[in-house]
Amino acid sequence: MSGPVFERMALIGVGLIGASLSLAAQRHGLVGEVVGCARTADTREKAEQLGICARSTADPAEAVREADLVMICTPVGAYAGIAEAIAPALRRGAIVSDVGSVKQATIRDVGPVLPDGVHFVPGHPVAGTEKSGPEAGFAELFAQRWTILTPPPGTDTRAVERVTRLWTGCGAMVEEMDAGHHDRVLAMTSHLPHLIAYTIVSTAADLEPGEMREVVKFSAGGFRDFTRIAASDPIMWRDIFLNNKDAVLEVLQRFNEDITALQRAIRWGEGDFLEDRFRRTRELRHEVVQAHQAGSFDPREPDVTPSTPAERALAGQAAPDPGTPGPRGS
Structure with a gap:
C-alpha cells in the first residue's frame, strides 16, 4: 500500500468543507497529520474531539509550519490576510490550495504573496450543505461531486497532480478550468x-x-x-x-x-x-x-x-x- 499523498495538511478554517476534507482524507489514508487553525477555542476543541485534526492553533503561521499542504477553508474575504500571515512560515516545496467559490479573487489575493518555491493550486469542491461548523463535516461529502482546480499559468504540474490525487482519493471528480x-x-x-x-x-x-x-x-x-x-x-x-x-x-x-x-x-x-x-x-x-x-x-x-x-x-x-x-x- 502506498503512503499518504501529503504527510502534513494544515487546515486554515475547520468548518463544513475543511472538516469534511480532513475526515475523508484521513479515512482513505491520503494525509498523515492534520493541523487545524481556527479563531475560537470552542471550534478548536470540537475539531480535536471529532478527530478532524490532531492538534490545533489560533495562529495561521504556526499551523502551516512544516506542512506540505496548506488548505485555506475560510470565507474568501479573509484570504488576503491569511496569505500574508502564513507566507513567512511556509516551507519550500509546500502546496497552498483552497476551497473557495470564487477563483479570480483567490488568485489576486493569495498568489502574489506566496514566496518562491511554494506552489499555488486554487480549487473549489462543488459540494456542500447549508450547515456550518466542524460538527457539520462528514467524509462522504465529496463522493461523486466535482472539484474544479484553477491553477494559474506556469503552475508546477506535479503540484496539480498531487492535489488532484487528494480530491479523487476523497471520491471527487476533478476538472481543470480557467479561473475567469x-x-x-x-x-x-x-x-x-x-x-x-x-x-x-x-x-x-x-x-x-x-x-x-x-x-x-x-x-x-x-x-x-x-x-x-x-x-x-x-x-x-x-x-x-x-x-x-x-x-x-x-x-x-x-x-x-x-x-x-x-x-x-x-x-x-x-x-x-x-x-x-x-x-x-x-x-x-x-x-x-x-x-x-x-x-x-x-x-x-x-x-x-x-x-x-x-x-x-x-x-x-x-x-x-x-x-x-x-x-x-x-
Whole structure:
C-alpha cells in the first residue's frame, strides 16, 4: 500500500468543507497529520474531539509550519490576510490550495504573496450543505461531486497532480478550468440561485407577522427548499457576492430580463410562451439527472436519482450502476 499523498495538511478554517476534507482524507489514508487553525477555542476543541485534526492553533503561521499542504477553508474575504500571515512560515516545496467559490479573487489575493518555491493550486469542491461548523463535516461529502482546480499559468504540474490525487482519493471528480471561466459558470449554477433564495425568503420574512406564520406553517416543497439554501453561512456568501460581483451582476441582469418576459406572458395570457419555457426547463432538469448531479449533497438525505422504470424513462436515462462514478467530461 502506498503512503499518504501529503504527510502534513494544515487546515486554515475547520468548518463544513475543511472538516469534511480532513475526515475523508484521513479515512482513505491520503494525509498523515492534520493541523487545524481556527479563531475560537470552542471550534478548536470540537475539531480535536471529532478527530478532524490532531492538534490545533489560533495562529495561521504556526499551523502551516512544516506542512506540505496548506488548505485555506475560510470565507474568501479573509484570504488576503491569511496569505500574508502564513507566507513567512511556509516551507519550500509546500502546496497552498483552497476551497473557495470564487477563483479570480483567490488568485489576486493569495498568489502574489506566496514566496518562491511554494506552489499555488486554487480549487473549489462543488459540494456542500447549508450547515456550518466542524460538527457539520462528514467524509462522504465529496463522493461523486466535482472539484474544479484553477491553477494559474506556469503552475508546477506535479503540484496539480498531487492535489488532484487528494480530491479523487476523497471520491471527487476533478476538472481543470480557467479561473475567469469558473467564476462565470458558478455565478449561474451557484451564486445566482443563492441570491434568489435569500431574496425570496427575505420577502417572506418582511410579511405581516400573521401572514408570515402561515407561510412557515404551509411551506410547500419549493419554498422549503429556498429556506434550506438561504440558511447557508451569511459571511461566506457575503464574500462570494462581493468578490464575484461582475459575473453575478451579468447573470442577474439576464435573469431580470427573463423575469420581465414571464411577467408579460402571464399578464397577457400567453400560455404557449409559458409552456415552452417550462418544457425547456424540464429538459434541463433531465440533463442534470443524467449527469448524476441531481442527488442531495448530503448522503444522509434521500437521493432523488430516478430509481423506478417510469422515473428513468421520464429522465431518458438507463438505470445507474451504483458502483460507476458519474461522467468526467463537461
